[in-house]
Amino acid sequence: MENILAAIILCLWVESSSTPSNYNTIYGDNGNAAGCLQIHAGVIADVNRKYDTRYVWPRDAMNPETAQLIAFNYMLMWGGITNSVENFCRLWNGGPRGAKRKTTDPYWKKCKQQQKKTP
Numbered sequence: 251m252e253n254i255l256a257a258i259i260l261c262l263w264v265e266s267s268s269t270p271s272n273y274n275t276i277y278g279d280n281g282n283a284a285g286c287l288q289i290h291a292g293v294i295a296d297v298n299r300k301y302d303t304r305y306v307w308p309r310d311a312m313n314p315e316t317a318q319l320i321a322f323n324y325m326l327m328w329g330g331i332t333n334s335v336e337n338f339c340r341l342w343n344g345g346p347r348g349a350k351r352k353t354t355d356p357y358w359k360k361c362k363q364q365q366k367k368t369p
Contacts, residue, residue: 251331253331253333253334253335253338254322254325254326254329254331254333254338255322256335256338257335257338257339257342257361258287258318258322258324258325258338259296259341260339260361260364260365261287261315261321261339261343261361262318263364264339264360264364265286265287265288266285266286266287266288268290270322276310282303283311283312284307284308284311284312285308285311285312285313285317286312286314286317287311287317287320287321287342289308289311289320289321290305290307291307291308291315293295293318293321293324294307294311294321295307296324296327297320297324298324300327300342301323301327303323305320321331321342322329322367323343325341325342328341328345328354329341329344329349329363332369333349335361335365336349336358336361336362339354339357339358340354340357340358340360343357343358344357
């Protein structure tokens with residue numbers, strides 16, 4: 251569980267620099283991602299299906315606390331509780347198979363740099 255929480259903190263910094271002004275903005279990915287964690291509608295659909303929740307995109311993606319719950323459940327769903335921080339960050343960036351994709355290398359590099367700065 252600690253790895254998921256650590257990954258969420260890193261993703262928050264990489265996605266929005268943890269800047270409150272980014273919390274209520276739809277940007278990037280041609281408007282297909284929303285909020286502080288840049289959540290896609292598909293992520294919410296996966297979480298709703300798995301956990302029988304009723305999150306609504308983009309509204310719930312733009313609420314920082316709710317966005318973190320969504321991210322936690324998504325990472326838990328696809329990564330389990332024994333995965334590494336690196337795998338969770340890559341999963342967040344590249345989807346369910348993101349930990350194995352080379353395309354998530356640059357994202358993990360950003361997360362790793364932020365990890366060095368985070369106490």
